[in-house]
Amino acid sequence: xxxxxxxxxxxxxxxxxxxxxxxxxxxxxxxxxxxxxxxxxxxxxxxxxxxxxxxxxxxxxxxxxxxxxxxxxxxxxxxxxxxxxxxxxxxxxxxxxxxxxxxxxxxxxxxxxxxxxxxxxxxxxxxxxxxxxxxxxxxxxxxxxxxxxxxxxxxxxxxxxxxxxxxxxxxxxxxxxxxxxxxxxxxxxxxxxxxxxxxxxxxxxxxxxxxxxxxxxxxxxxxxxxxxxxxxxxxxxxxxxxxxxxxxxxxxxxxxxxxxxxxxxxxxxxxxxxxxxxxxxxxxxxxxxxxxxxxxxxxxxxxxxxxxxxxxxxxxxxxxxxxxxxxxxxxxxxxxxxxxxxxxxxxxxxxxxxxxxxxxxxxxxxxxxxxxxxxxxxxxxxxxxxxxxxxxxxxxxxxxxxxxxxxxxxxxxxxxxxxxxxxxxxxxxxxxxxxxxxxxxxxxxxxxxxxxxxxxxxxxxxxxxxxxxxxxxxxxxxxxxxxxxxx
Ligand code: NAP
Numbered sequence: 001x002x003x004x005x006x007x008x009x010x011x012x013x014x015x016x017x018x019x020x021x022x023x024x025x026x027x028x029x030x031x032x033x034x035x036x037x038x039x040x041x042x043x044x045x046x047x048x049x050x051x052x053x054x055x056x057x058x059x060x061x062x063x064x065x066x067x068x069x070x071x072x073x074x075x076x077x078x079x080x081x082x083x084x085x086x087x088x089x090x091x092x093x094x095x096x097x098x099x100x101x102x103x104x105x106x107x108x109x110x111x112x113x114x115x116x117x118x119x120x121x122x123x124x125x126x127x128x129x130x131x132x133x134x135x136x137x138x139x140x141x142x143x144x145x146x147x148x149x150x151x152x153x154x155x156x157x158x159x160x161x162x163x164x165x166x167x168x169x170x171x172x173x174x175x176x177x178x179x180x181x182x183x184x185x186x187x188x189x190x191x192x193x194x195x196x197x198x199x200x201x202x203x204x205x206x207x208x209x210x211x212x213x214x215x216x217x218x219x220x221x222x223x224x225x226x227x228x229x230x231x232x233x234x235x236x237x238x239x240x241x242x243x244x245x246x247x248x249x250x251x252x253x254x255x256x257x258x259x260x261x262x263x264x265x266x267x268x269x270x271x272x273x274x275x276x277x278x279x280x281x282x283x284x285x286x287x288x289x290x291x292x293x294x295x296x297x298x299x300x301x302x303x304x305x306x307x308x309x310x311x312x313x314x315x316x317x318x319x320x321x322x323x324x325x326x327x328x329x330x331x332x333x334x335x336x337x338x339x340x341x342x343x344x345x346x347x348x349x350x351x352x353x354x355x356x357x358x359x360x361x362x363x364x365x366x367x368x369x370x371x372x373x374x375x376x377x378x379x380x381x382x383x384x385x386x387x388x389x390x391x392x393x394x395x396x397x398x399x400x401x402x403x404x405x406x407x408x409x410x411x412x413x414x415x416x417x418x419x420x421x422x423x424x425x426x427x428x429x430x431x432x433x434x435x436x437x438x439x440x441x442x443x444x445x446x447x448x449x450x451x452x453x454x455x456x457x458x459x460x461x462x463x464x465x466x467x468x469x470x471x472x473x474x475x476x477x478x479x480x481x482x483x484x485x486x487x
Contacts, residue, residue: 018048059085178415284313289463
């Protein structure tokens with residue numbers, strides 16, 4: 001199948017934090033791949049900003065090292081010619097007027113200001129962009145997650161950014177929404193007659209969402225210790241996935257039609273407050289152990305602080321209070337130093353109402369639809385079939401298994417490739433609207449508050465395990481199990 005990419009208008013993309021981990025590891029490689037596919041117009045400029053004193057050549061040299069081997073190296077220099085650098089301190093006035101002049105050289109370009117710095121700088125950067133009138137015309141600002149650390153701080157950031165950029169110019173990125181599988185969820189649910197009639201409490205037993213990482217916190221320990229698993233993963237990525245599973249069919253794929261439906265889901269999440277928090281949530285922190293065959297230190301040792309109460313694992317049971325989902329639990333779990341790197345959504349259907357098969361045919365297992373977001377994006381539908389051949393009617397539970405990479409013979413692209421160009425195109429469908437972020441914090445805050453008030457330490461778990469045993473108990477108490485296929 002021929003893959004076509006849609007052209008975009010010429011743009012200037014300014015990356016604040018252009019020397020940082022996200023920019024170098026994700027954003028620039030994504031842009032390089034789009035360049036290789038001919039999607040970056042020749043006059044477009046990519047400008048990295050950070051405090052480090054570098055000139056264009058120095059920045060390009062840094063990037064060259066990071067980008068070699070990630071695409072066609074023979075075209076790397078041509079790509080880097082479109083990349084430049086400006087040293088600027090977001091907190092100091094020097095240099096901003098030169099920067100504004102540089103941007104002013106291309107008045108017709110779409111302007112994207114990507115805030116890939118710590119969130120504390122978002123307000124200062126936007127204020128300066130506003131001072132120089134860089135918020136005018138086709139200007140957009142992209143905010144990395146997490147937007148705030150609770151509802152109050154999210155409001156502070158959104159208010160300050162909102163004084164400079166209006167909501168239609170503001171793109172709150174959640175790269176999970178750019179993943180193929182998540183968009184495939186829309187195609188599966190709303191492009192097939194098969195699933196939607198069954199997509200409700202009458203037929204679905206429960207839903208599981210797992211985002212498991214094998215890595216520890218490494219060099220991001222200082223940032224992570226202020227966040228923890230709930231703020232870093234669950235409040236944003238995992239709730240967004242939950243919304244995509246649970247939302248009503250939008251009337252179209254227009255940005256607000258989709259986001260209105262997601263918002264309704266977030267607003268329908270049943271609060272988990274006070275005494276319920278201990279019953280419905282489990283927080284953990286990894287200790288030393290063996291991860292992927294290697295002995296690794298525990299979180300506290302990696303952090304260099306033996307007193308931290310930050311969770312590196314969270315599992316919880318969420319419920320959505322509406323007609324479609326009444327009584328259907330959504331089990332969410334995420335953590336660091338788990339046995340495999342896997343992100344998946346499991347939709348487990350109810351068993352058939354009556355078995356016509358005898359006891360000797362084998363157990364009747366649940367149909368499960370498994371949407372794998374990583375590492376190998378794809379879809380698995382577990383079905384019960386007859387084991388082929390003689391020997392009587394023996395039942396087997398087997399998957400219809402489709403890996404997108406194998407089925408379509410195309411290499412999966414990083415979600416940032418799509419999302420960056422969606423910003424240039426001015427399409428916010430896959431970005432979070434302010435009210436979504438607020439609704440997500442409104443639900444998460446009471447959990448964080450109860451944890452803080454309880455003062456209990458997270459439960460320890462060995463690196464390389466699936467988290468504290470209480471996370472297994474959380475689901476087994478309800479007579480269910482975590483999807484073993486991911487184990
Ligand atoms: P990072 O590696 O610490 O990079 C921070 C960048 O900001 C550096 O380029 C730094 O360069 C620059 N910076 C710091 N202070 C500055 C100032 N006063 N003025 C101008 N530039 C300044 O952080 P990161 O991991 O890339 O993360 C960036 C953002 O993305 C954060 O909000 C993070 O939560 C989010 N995020 C990151 C990832 C990831 O995988 N890394 C994933 C999801 C979201 P100088 O020190 O030279 O100024």
